[in-house]
Amino acid sequence: MLGLLGVALTRFPSSWWRVLASSWAVLLPVTASLTVLILGVLLGRRSTEEHQASAAPTAPDRQVHPLRSWVIPAGVTLVAVVTWAAAAWLQGSVPTVGDEVQRAQLRVESIRTGLTIGAAVTAAFALLLAFRRQQLAERSQQATEYDASEKRVTELYVKAADQLGSDKAPVRLAGLYALERLAQDNPIHRKSIAEVICAYLRMPYTPPHGQPAPTNQARANTDPTSLDPTDAREEDADDAAIDPREERQVRLAAQRILARHLRPTTHGGGTNPSYWGPNLALDLTEATLINADFGHCHLHNARFNNATFSGRATFGGATFSGSARFFGAEFGGDAWFRGVIFNGAAVFYEATFGGDIWFHNAAFNSTAMFRKAAFRGAAWFHFAAFSRAADFSAATFSGVVGFDKATFSGARDFERATLGGMRYGGPKSIVNITTKSSS
Known part of the structure; x- marks a missing residue:
C-alpha cells in the first residue's frame, strides 16, 4: 500500500511540487488548524450524545490520564525537527543561478519560512494542550455539580424517609x-x-372495618374506678398509635x-x-x-x-x-x-x-x-x-x-x-x- 502511494507521489508534475513548496508556509498552519477543529467537533459531539439522556448531573465517566514525562520533551524535539527540516528543504529549493543578492534574500526568506512553520506546529501543540486543559476544567465542573446534586438528593431522601416514620398522616x-x-x-x-x-x-x-374511633367524651364517661394503671397505659399507647383510617x-x-x-x-x-x-x-x-x-x-x-x-x-x-x-x-x-x-x-x-x-x-x-x-x-x-x-x-x-x-x-x-x-x-x-x- 505504501509502495503504491510512493509511486503515485512520484507521478505528480514538478510544477505541482513547486506550488506546494512555495505555499508550504500557508498550507501547514491551515492543515493543523483544520485538524484541531475537526477533533474538537468530534469530541464535543460525543460528549453531548453521552449526556443528553438525562438532565440531572452525572458522574464523570471519562478518566483523564496524566501526561507522561516524555511528552513535552518529545514535542519540543518534534518542533525542532520540523523547523529544521522545513528550513533545510526550502534552502535546498533556492536556485543556484542568478544574482548573489537575490539568492541571499531567498535563503533568508526560507529560514524565516521554516521558523514560521515551526511556530505553526508549536501553536498546534498549544491548542491541543489548551483543549486538554478545557477538558480537565469541564470534568472538574461536572464532578462538582454531581457531588452537589448527590448531596442534595441524599438530604431530600433522608428527610422524606424520616417523614414516612411520622405518626401524622x-x-x-x-x-x-x-x-x-x-x-x-x-x-x-x-x-x-x-x-x-x-x-x-x-x-x-x-x-379499618368501619368502626368509629373512640371519642374523648366516650373515654370521659368511663368509670375511672373500673380501670387499673395497666389499662390506662394501654389506652395511652392506643392514643399514640396510627389511625388506621388515615393510614388507609x-x-x-x-x-x-x-x-x-x-x-x-x-x-x-x-x-x-x-x-x-x-x-x-x-x-x-x-x-x-x-x-x-x-x-x-x-x-x-x-x-x-x-x-x-x-x-x-x-x-x-x-x-x-x-x-x-x-x-x-x-x-x-x-x-x-x-x-x-x-x-x-x-x-x-x-x-x-x-x-x-x-x-x-x-x-x-x-x-x-x-x-x-x-x-x-x-x-x-x-x-x-x-x-x-x-x-x-x-x-x-x-x-x-x-x-x-x-x-x-x-x-x-x-x-x-x-x-x-x-x-x-x-x-x-x-x-x-x-x-x-x-x-
Missing part, C-alpha cells in the same frame, strides 16, 4: 410525594425509591404512585412521560393492598407472596415481563386479570380467591401454577392461552368454573382438583377445554 403523605418527585427528577434513584415505597406497604397493617389514605397514595409510574402509556394511548422503565421490580411480599389497581402496568419481577388484597384487585391489561409470584396470596374481593400477559412463570400456589376471578384472554407464556389454589367464587378462564404446563392439581373450585375456548398447548394437570364439592380426577376436560396437544 399528612407528614407521611408529604414524604411519599417527595420521594416520587425525587425519583422523577433522578432516574438513577428510581429503583431504590420504589423499594422504599414497597417496604412501606409491607409494614403490618390491619384495614397513605397506603392508597403509595399504591397509586407505584401504578402511575409503571404504566408505559396513558389512558389515551400516548406515551406516559412519568414512566419509570420496564425493569422496575416490585417486592410486595406480605403487603396489605387496598383496592389494588395495577391495570395496564408493565411489571418486571413482581412478588406478591402471602400478600393480602383487601377489596377489588385489578391487573387487567398488565404485562409481567418476568415472573409473577402470588404464592399464598389472599384476595378478599374480586380479582380482575383480563388480558394479562405472563411472560414469566405465573405462580398462584395456595392462593385464595375470596370473590370472583376473571382471566379472560390471559396469555400464560410460561408455566402457570395454580396448585392448591382455592377459588371460593366464580373462576372464569374464557379464551385463556396456556403455552406451557398448567398445574391446577389439588385446586378447589367452590363456584362456577369456566374454561370455554381456553387453549392448553402444554401439559395440564387437574388431578385431585375439587369442583363444587366433587373431586375431579379423570383425564377428560372440564367445561369445554380446547387443547392443541394431548396431555
Whole structure:
C-alpha cells in the first residue's frame, strides 16, 4: 500500500511540487488548524450524545490520564525537527543561478519560512494542550455539580424517609410525594425509591372495618374506678398509635404512585412521560393492598407472596415481563386479570380467591401454577392461552368454573382438583377445554 502511494507521489508534475513548496508556509498552519477543529467537533459531539439522556448531573465517566514525562520533551524535539527540516528543504529549493543578492534574500526568506512553520506546529501543540486543559476544567465542573446534586438528593431522601416514620398522616403523605418527585427528577434513584415505597406497604397493617374511633367524651364517661394503671397505659399507647383510617389514605397514595409510574402509556394511548422503565421490580411480599389497581402496568419481577388484597384487585391489561409470584396470596374481593400477559412463570400456589376471578384472554407464556389454589367464587378462564404446563392439581373450585375456548398447548394437570364439592380426577376436560396437544 505504501509502495503504491510512493509511486503515485512520484507521478505528480514538478510544477505541482513547486506550488506546494512555495505555499508550504500557508498550507501547514491551515492543515493543523483544520485538524484541531475537526477533533474538537468530534469530541464535543460525543460528549453531548453521552449526556443528553438525562438532565440531572452525572458522574464523570471519562478518566483523564496524566501526561507522561516524555511528552513535552518529545514535542519540543518534534518542533525542532520540523523547523529544521522545513528550513533545510526550502534552502535546498533556492536556485543556484542568478544574482548573489537575490539568492541571499531567498535563503533568508526560507529560514524565516521554516521558523514560521515551526511556530505553526508549536501553536498546534498549544491548542491541543489548551483543549486538554478545557477538558480537565469541564470534568472538574461536572464532578462538582454531581457531588452537589448527590448531596442534595441524599438530604431530600433522608428527610422524606424520616417523614414516612411520622405518626401524622399528612407528614407521611408529604414524604411519599417527595420521594416520587425525587425519583422523577433522578432516574438513577428510581429503583431504590420504589423499594422504599414497597417496604412501606409491607409494614403490618390491619384495614379499618368501619368502626368509629373512640371519642374523648366516650373515654370521659368511663368509670375511672373500673380501670387499673395497666389499662390506662394501654389506652395511652392506643392514643399514640396510627389511625388506621388515615393510614388507609397513605397506603392508597403509595399504591397509586407505584401504578402511575409503571404504566408505559396513558389512558389515551400516548406515551406516559412519568414512566419509570420496564425493569422496575416490585417486592410486595406480605403487603396489605387496598383496592389494588395495577391495570395496564408493565411489571418486571413482581412478588406478591402471602400478600393480602383487601377489596377489588385489578391487573387487567398488565404485562409481567418476568415472573409473577402470588404464592399464598389472599384476595378478599374480586380479582380482575383480563388480558394479562405472563411472560414469566405465573405462580398462584395456595392462593385464595375470596370473590370472583376473571382471566379472560390471559396469555400464560410460561408455566402457570395454580396448585392448591382455592377459588371460593366464580373462576372464569374464557379464551385463556396456556403455552406451557398448567398445574391446577389439588385446586378447589367452590363456584362456577369456566374454561370455554381456553387453549392448553402444554401439559395440564387437574388431578385431585375439587369442583363444587366433587373431586375431579379423570383425564377428560372440564367445561369445554380446547387443547392443541394431548396431555
